[in-house]
Amino acid sequence: MANTYLLDIGTAYTKFGNSTEETPQIVMPSTYGFPRISSDAQQQQLLFGTQLDSHQGVLHREGLFPWGQPKNFEIIKKYLKFCFLQHSENIKGQNLIISISPDWSKDFLSSLITFLFQDFEFASIYAQRSDFFDFIGHKIKTGVLLNVGHYFTRIILYHNGKPVLKNGAKSKLAGRRIRQYLRSLFKVKHPYLESPRYTAFLTDIVENQCDLKLDLAEFIEQNTDLTKFQESLEIPQFQDTLLLGIERFIAPEILFSPELMSLKDKNAGDLLIDSLKDCHPSLRSEIFKNIVISGGGASYAYYPSRLLKKCEKIPLLSNARLLRHPSPQFGVWKGMQVAANPSIFEKYAKTATQFFAKL
């Protein structure tokens, strides 16, 4: 029997692996870049994901899906080839579930699936919106999805397994802002951190050292000893030390306080309130019963509590049931695992013949 593989192309990370695995086997930054000096004079050499961090001298570094839109299909094709090559198992003739972004055009999606069928010879492919997978991961069909992605924080309302509106409300106050803000906090002491070379270093701090406080003002007021929170980190390849103090608690605060960076983007709480206003009154109580939180930006322990704090004056929101996967960055992955169940997969997946016949 064919194995089912899962491919989740996120704006921050691309995850790939066998559906039987609890977590993806390949987790690679969705970025590409060019080296400063290319080894091939005829063709521009491309670097992907972690290659960018280990390579000496990167001229250009960019996300594959800046602001959710596919940047360059040829580069995406090469990136996916690279990604599949990292995986040791033979994927020829296997099944694939791919999560797609609501931002992608139909043309791009058709080209992507054609490429996957033709170049990797998958037996059948099931492509579905990532927000749908977020819902089925929690085994619900009606509710609100709050996805804190890399470029956008997005709210999508679902009713009986279908989105009420195709795109929903979104704000640029998302995961990447934490790294940007952390970088700006060290702008004076360590200006060279502006270099894309240190993106991985800062991302590591954001993911492993930063923490969102339930009440930052109270925390600042109640603590007096700064040294208790300070940690020296060696800046790779620069022979310098970064003294990380309360910056680690201030940086994630940007998700709820855009004024820290003088931004006018809406925070997740305001987006929820706006979505509630936009929702038809007859559906409000049903949809806003469950709020699914997903995305890497929402992985801080106190994220749901902070969200509730922002909406505490609105009973419908403050009484909602908040659902979050223990690792929200793998919320889509969990849903895709549910969809890998043969009863669901066989119902919705298309073989190459079915797909090309429809084209």
Place this chain on the structure above:
Amino acid sequence: MIQKILIVSAGGLSVFYHDFTENLVNPQLVAGFTTAINSFSEQIIVNNQNIESIQMNALKMRIAAFLNNSVHMILFHNRYDSEEVIDSIVFDLQLQFIESFGQLNMYEFAEVSRFNSFKPIVEELCKTRIDIGIVSSQSELKQILWKEIFAKTDISDQHKDWNVYDFKLEKYPHIGITLWNFDYEAFKHSLPLLSQKQLIYLVIEPDFDKIISLISKIEQIRESNPKGQILGIFIGNKGLFPNFAEIVLQIPIFPFKSVDDITHENLINMFNETVLGV
């Protein structure tokens, strides 16, 4: 504020040195450095181009050559000083120097004591003025702060206007300081005036939301007054608030532990440090 002035002869010898601060430097070291950097620039750049200024963090070193490049006048002044004012001072000093010592052969001259007569001219010509804006909330704290600024001064002799006040720093008699009183409450209207101030002090209280609200204000000041220096006066040592303010606002902060800590002497020290360039 002009901090130091040196006059270097053609051979790289410092013939005159006057320091307005207590941070004395070795004039021969500066003279040697200037001569070296000039001959270095002559070698690497065609057409004999001189180095006119060197920008440091808070200070600027101005090198002005005159008398057919036989004399170099070196001025250390703060970054916040107006270029036009410094230009005119340099020009006046050069004219006065030529008038007094222009007949001397600067290539052969060795008797430096002759230049001591230049000191009163320097002291007179290097007089500058600094405008400092102090922005605070309309509160009791403001009253305490301004009361201490006014301390030891008979207000009746001074201005009737409490919003503008001439302040004297005993340490630096050659600079006149004018303190301007601004309110956060009228920030929008104060911005055009703040854009003309060389130094801007923001009075910060240990309040999370108030500190965050200052971020956009600092941005507006920086936009309208790119050369002005912004500093914070933090009053009240509560938790990690002073550290938080320094990180978030990214400005140097003078912490006052409590309202009782706002004494005339502490304020004088703060002004001294700021005017010197922190």
